[in-house]
Amino acid sequence: MSSETSSQSPKPRVAVVFGGRSSEHAISVVTAGAVLRAIDRTRYDVLPIGITTDGRWALTADDPERMAISERRLPSVEQIAEPGAGGVLLPVDPGRHDVVYAEPGSVPKDLGDVDVVFPLLHGPYGEDGTLQGLLELSGVPYVGAGVLSSAIGMDKEYMKRVFASFGLPVGPYTVIRPREWERDPAAARKRIVDFAADHGWPLFVKPARAGSSMGISRIEDLAGLEDAIEEARRHDPKIIVESLLRGREIECGVLEFEDGPRASVPAEIPAVSSHDFYDFEAKYIDSAEGVVPAPLTEEQTARVRELAVRAFDAASCEGLVRADFFLLENGEFVINEINTMPGFTPISMFPRMWQASGVDYPELIDRLIRAALRRSTGLR
Template identity: 55%
Template structure:
């Protein structure tokens, strides 16, 4: 598939659109976000866009950072980190535009100028879950990706499954353990989880990048697995393991009233060795741990069906911009939806950009398409 670029609205000043690339954040996926930013900063067309990189430290402080992709990559062997600073970056809403300000003291403030669109490369809570999207809506500034509702639903694996079921998509068996459940009746919660078919996967309800996930093969391991997940989120989802291949589809919002666009499906194969599943190390650290096959080796009818279901899942949560939708393809030829990720990993080697590259849309052009979609979409109710 080839997607040509299109003309998005030009800022009122007539200059290049100013793009604030926002990354880091308060979640456990802080470093993953920085690695994503490294890929985007290296690939974005700076002849077309005026790029302003803004990092969010773990304490929530916004800081102006260097436009240096190497600073945010894994090339040093250490996970990158946005450091807090004596200077604070603030987003100010004006009558007809949004502006970035840098404050270095009570009475020392300078303007970085207007911002036309924000590219939020934040993963996890306080960035991917609707909180940042709400802030940007209040400031009346356009942004790439899903809105408030879709971001919140897509972040919460419990309500995501509720939305999928309501849309007629097949969801695997699962149990939810809330913070109140765990405080009041932990044994009852463990019994519910133990009734699922093993192995099970114990996950933080609102985290990603395989943070805090444990594959459990014995009920005796459940308590420790729940405690591990609760280090990331007080709400936990326990999912029954599904026998089947993991198939993923990249979804891109259609232009105007067009339907969502889908990539060729891809399949990740975790290589035999230290990784029991596609965990954090396999995704971001151990480059030899997994291999992508795209297009996935599926019957033609299954390929068409999984792309159709991915678009349905995108619409089920009212997603915008981009999403990656993950399925299990069972030995019987069924497709069970696992999850949607409204801000998927976006490094050049991540699944989402790779599937689009295999489908005819290279990384730099994909970034351009997403920014164009954001610039053409109003804020507010839509």
């Protein structure tokens, strides 16, 4: 689309950016397909932009059906790229809001202004503040959390540190940073063993900066530790080790309204007998169904909604958050983590919780875009 054509359109132009370099690339593509299907084209012009696993930006087909999970296989940006698309470059000059497209070796062609970006990247190199920083530098408004809150939401260690400093209840954990492991792996292993002695088995060994349950292992004893560390470090050189919290898994969505953030009705993730925990297969392949709304008392529902909004505020979030909790056997809630860009697949919990709260899928997408358009970039 040319600048002239774009200027004649009264509708805001939304660049939907998805894919990316993280291990959650395919889930991001599926999420984008669902969002593209739901965006009201009578209110918005849409420009789908995919980022490949090696970091190339590509114009993609505006075809949500090609972006869905099919035959237990997940799609990639390459599979839906427009034929001949060589790359898309977001501007890095402050004050410019246009997107340009260029074939390799050719002069860029102007695709027109972009009023707002809907970043649907999951994991590092997109959900962690990196893309948000680029957009801030360019002065382009975008949906969701800013640079700092995106970084906090991606790093499980610092997320827990922030929550604890704001008085939110967190579970026991220990962290092995890259330099610690490289300098003295034996000492790092011993720290994990000492942690298990204090808090008991089983343990969960996780990449500190990943999502969609990628790279997580549940280990019952010392015999599984080496493989678990190797698997976690395959996704992130920094790992976090958490103790088992015995209780029910409860989730709650937070959405930014004109008068501030509000919490949805909560949901419960039931135990899946064929899985050790709510892992990637259970979430996306076997389609484990959460219970919405969660069967909680009025007091429990009010408490988890309060904690979800407090977590949103503690991490200085904007737009949306999915907050994940454990309801312990003693009746207390412990926050496990937040997700600043939760999945929007048809089976994802965030849209289901808001559907049960009276905000259907198209309205949810519209609210997020309008909230982004109301905000300015820069310090706020």
